[in-house]
Amino acid sequence: MRALDRGLQLLRLLARENRIALTSLAMQVGMPPSTAHRLLTTLQKHRFAEFDEDAQEWMIGVEAFRAGSGFLKRIDLVEASRDIMQRLMSETGETANLAIPDDGDMVFVSQVETANPIRAFFRPGARSPMHACGAGKALLSQLAPGDIEKLLQRKGLAEFTPNTLTKPQLLFAELDTIRTRGWAFDDEERYEGMRCIAAPVFNARGDAVAGVSVSGPTARFTDRDIGLYGNAVRRAAADLTERIGGSA
Numbered sequence: 001m002r003a004l005d006r007g008l009q010l011l012r013l014l015a016r017e018n019r020i021a022l023t024s025l026a027m028q029v030g031m032p033p034s035t036a037h038r039l040l041t042t043l044q045k046h047r048f049a050e051f052d053e054d055a056q057e058w059m060i061g062v063e064a065f066r067a068g069s070g071f072l073k074r075i076d077l078v079e080a081s082r083d084i085m086q087r088l089m090s091e092t093g094e095t096a097n098l099a100i101p102d103d104g105d106m107v108f109v110s111q112v113e114t115a116n117p118i119r120a121f122f123r124p125g126a127r128s129p130m131h132a133c134g135a136g137k138a139l140l141s142q143l144a145p146g147d148i149e150k151l152l153q154r155k156g157l158a159e160f161t162p163n164t165l166t167k168p169q170l171l172f173a174e175l176d177t178i179r180t181r182g183w184a185f186d187d188e189e190r191y192e193g194m195r196c197i198a199a200p201v202f203n204a205r206g207d208a209v210a211g212v213s214v215s216g217p218t219a220r221f222t223d224r225d226i227g228l229y230g231n232a233v234r235r236a237a238a239d240l241t242e243r244i245g246g247s248a
Contacts, residue, residue, distance in 0.1 A: 006031060007039045011064065014049055015125070019057040068125070077201065077210055078110050080243045085112040085212070088236040092229050094216035096236075097196075099135040102127075104155040106136040106211060114216065131157055131171055132164050134186035134198030135211025140171075141178040142200055142208035148175070163188045183230040183237075184211075188218060195221040197229045199237035202246040209246075212237045 009029045014020070026036040040058055043049035047063040078098065085096040089112045098110040105127040130136030130151070140148055149168075157166045165171045178184045186196035198213035214229055215221075221229075241248060 003039065006035070007043060010036060010039055011043065011048060011060075014058060014060040015064065019052065019055065019059050021057055025058060077240060077244050081110060081212070081240050082112075084236050084240050084243070085110065088112075088212070088214060088232060089114055091232045092214045092225075094214040094221065094229070097135070097198075097213045097215060098210060099128075099133075099198075099213070100210045101130065101136075101139055104151050105129055106133055106139070116216075116220070128190055129155065129158060131155075132160050132186070132190045134184045134196035134213045134215070137171075137174065137178055137184040137186065138198040138200045138211045138213075139208045141175040141184065142202075145172070148172070160190050161188055161192045163192075165189065181230065182234045185226060185230070186215075193218050197226065197233050199230075199234045200248075201237050201244070202241045202248045204245050204247060206247050210240075212240060 006029070010025065013025060013028055017025075022033055022037055022040070025040075026033040029036065040049050040051070043061065044051055047061045048067075049064075050059045050061045051057075052059065081098050085098060089096040093114055093116065095114045096112045097108055099106040099108045101107075106129075108126045108128075109124060111124075128136060130140050140151075143151075152168060152171075157168065157171065158164070159166045165174060174184075183197055183199040186194075186198070188194060190196075194215060195218050196213050196215035198211045200208040201210040201212060203209045212233060214233055238248070240246075
């Protein structure tokens with residue numbers, strides 16, 4: 001079991017890094033290079049890792065992608081969202097995103113990019129703390145206060161920009177507003193120069209299980225657009241909720 005645990009540590013690190021040398025990899029996970037090399041060789045045998053002989057660097061392998069794709073296949077809402085997100089992107093002219101919660105973060109699982117040359121981009125699997133992104137705040141607004149407090153005690157309120165909500169009272173006030181109007185607004189709270197509007201998607205039990213959003217540069221995402229985009233995102237989230245048999 002220890003070898004499996006260490007192998008998974010290496011796999012997670014390879015997924016975060018584009019390329020990495022053995023010594024650096026071993027140092028980051030805190031194991032001897034010889035141990036790391038033995039585990040990497042096993043991962044390479046099963047094509048979960050690849051090794052560049054010329055650069056002497058390790059990379060994530062194709063089987064890791066196939067395994068991750070298997071996870072997406074079981075999330076029906078990813079497939080169900082495609083035309084809804086395409087419509088949302090067309091209505092707003094901004095990139096549409098779908099994200100799901102995982103351990104206090106939001107994980108982006110699908111995206112429809114705008115054709116504009118300057119646009120938001122989140123690679124599949126990218127993560128963002130819930131308090132610092134539109135989709136995360138949309139889902140937080142649907143949790144009971146006690147559950148939100150437990151999550152904040154565990155995850156904290158990290159600051160990413162001057163606009164990040166780092167005080168619990170400010171976040172709770174924002175969540176009250178989101179709950180009332182039905183959509184969340186990320187005003188450069190994760191990345192400076194980037195805005196986002198999101199709304200929650202619900203399953204058949206009425207649980208918020210995903211967030212639909214549009215995001216784009218602040219220069220194009222003006223104050224005048226916020227209300228219009230909010231209504232469009234809320235409609236998209238409601239349509240996706242209905243499509244997967246959910247209930248708000």
